[in-house]
Amino acid sequence: MSRFGAEYYRRFYGRDAVHNRRQIASLASAVHSMCTWWGVAPRSMLDVGAGPGYWRDWYRNEHPRVRVFSVDMSEHACARFGHERRDITEWRPARPFDLVVCHGVLQYPDDAAATRAIDNLAAACAEVLYLEVPTTHDYDHTVDAASTDMDVHHRSARWYRARLEKHFVQAGAGLWVRRGGRVLLYELERTR
Ligand SMILES: C[S@@+](CC[C@H](N)C(=O)[O-])C[C@H]1O[C@@H](n2cnc3c(N)ncnc32)[C@H](O)[C@@H]1O
Numbered sequence: 001m002s003r004f005g006a007e008y009y010r011r012f013y014g015r016d017a018v019h020n021r022r023q024i025a026s027l028a029s030a031v032h033s034m035c036t037w038w039g040v041a042p043r044s045m046l047d048v049g050a051g052p053g054y055w056r057d058w059y060r061n062e063h064p065r066v067r068v069f070s071v072d073m074s075e076h077a078c079a080r081f082g083h084e085r086r087d088i089t090e091w092r093p094a095r096p097f098d099l100v101v102c103h104g105v106l107q108y109p110d111d112a113a114a115t116r117a118i119d120n121l122a123a124a125c126a127e128v129l130y131l132e133v134p135t136t137h138d139y140d141h142t143v144d145a146a147s148t149d150m151d152v153h154h155r156s157a158r159w160y161r162a163r164l165e166k167h168f169v170q171a172g173a174g175l176w177v178r179r180g181g182r183v184l185l186y187e188l189e190r191t192r
Contacts, residue, residue, distance in 0.1 A: 040098060
C-alpha cells in the first residue's frame with residue numbers, strides 16, 4: 001500500500017495538522033505579494049506535491065486569472081483533492097510557470113531522486129520558487145515531532161544549497177529567485 005494513502009492525510013492534516021488552510025492563506029498572500037513587489041506578479045503557478053491543495057485553492061479563489069496546475073505522486077491525493085498525477089523526481093512540465101511551490105515534499109525522495117527533483121523544479125520555474133523542506137538541524141531542533149513526519153530523509157542545508165544554488169538565488173523565508181529570470185535582488189535582499 002502507498003505511503004501517501006488516506007491514513008497519511010488523516011494523520012498530518014487532521015486535528016493536529018502540520019499546517020492548515022488559514023495559515024497557508026497567509027503564506028500564499030505574502031509570497032504572491034513579494035512576487036508582485038519584484039515585478040513578476042504570477043500569471044501561472046505550479047503546486048508540486050500539493051497534498052490537500054491549500055495553495056492551489058488559495059490561488060483559484062483569490063487570483064482566478066492565474067493559471068494554476070497542481071500535481072502529486074499520490075494516487076489517493078490526486079483522486080481526493082483533484083491533482084494531476086506526477087512524480088517530480090521524474091517529470092518536468094513542457095513550459096515553465098512563473099511561480100513554483102514545493103512545500104514539504106523534498107524530504108521524501110532519496111538523495112539521487114531529490115537531486116533530480118531540484119533540477120526538475122528549476123526547469124519548471126521561470127521566476128520564483130517557494131520551497132519548504134526541513135533539514136537535519138530542523139528535525140533535531142525546530143520541528144514539532146508530534147505533528148511532523150519524521151520518517152523521511154534528513155539532509156543538511158549545505159546539501160540542499162549545493163543543488164539549489166546552481167539554478168536559484170536564495171532570497172530567504174523560503175523564496176528562491178531563478179537565475180536568468182527577471183528578478184534582480186539588491187545585495188542585502190539575498191542571503192549571499
Ligand atoms: C507533507 S505533504 C505536503 C502537501 C502540501 N504541499 C502542503 O504543504 O500541505 C507531502 C506531499 O508530497 C507528495 N509527494 C511526495 N513525493 C513526491 C514526488 N516525488 N512527486 C510529487 N509529489 C510527491 C505526497 O504525495 C504528499 O501529498
